[in-house]
Ligand SMILES: Nc1ncnc2c1ncn2[C@@H]1O[C@H](COP(=O)(O)OP(=O)(O)OP(=O)(O)O)[C@@H](O)[C@H]1O
């Protein structure tokens with residue numbers, strides 16, 4: 645098991661957002677998380693990464709208790725977060741962004757070539773300022789940066805938000821390849837059902853800081869079935885679906 649989370653509670657100051665989350669992720673497994681706005685998806689990823697303090701419960705990464713460990717230690721142990729909004733340095737070039745990530749990780753320069761081999765589109769943009777890239781290209785850069793540290797568990801927060809379908813397909817291909825070759829595990833928060841269907845082994849539905857149901861990707865493939873399932877998990881009282 646790469647990640648074991650038990651009865652996790654966390655939030656902001658006295659406000660509790662996560663109300664007791666338990667989750668197991670196997671090596672090489674891709675878990676999707678689906679939920680309305682404000683349900684706690686980003687809060688969960690930030691708590692897993694160590695950006696928010698755990699109020700109660702535990703997080704084990706690769707069998708080691710990291711509940712009280714800072715984000716840097718979790719990164720060194722193989723966990724990386726690509727945040728919602730991407731977190732790249734827009735004034736630096738694509739190349740500088742990648743080098744910066746690599747230097748922080750202490751890994752050799754040769755890693756950069758290995759990572760970039762999966763991103764032909766980025767290689768052509770090496771000298772371009774990151775802020776001048778399209779949204780999709782910025783997402784590819786954020787992903788490449790995350791891969792520079794050689795993660796075993798990648799946390800992705802709405803990676804397809806505002807990007808064109810061709811880049812969504814590229815991301816699916818790159819991550820699928822890494823799962824096969826390096827047993828990379830993924831937790832993907834996403835509202836894009838098509839993307840989740842292509843990438844996730846299972847999809848957990850989050851509501852008010854807790855998991856309230858699970859959908860199989862097969863179910864997501866059928867629009868009528870998936871809408872019926874979402875009605876069940878979210879309730880059909882006219883709430884807007886994701
Ligand atoms: N920095 C913060 N300080 C205080 N409250 C916050 C903060 N960030 C988020 N919240 C609150 O925590 C709750 C969960 O927010 P969170 O960002 O985790 O939701 P989300 O499921 O990721 O939503 P979205 O789909 O809009 O990204 C919301 O009620 C939100 O207002």
Ligand SMILES: [Mg+2]
Pocket residue numbers: 685686687728801
């Ligand atoms: Mg969010």
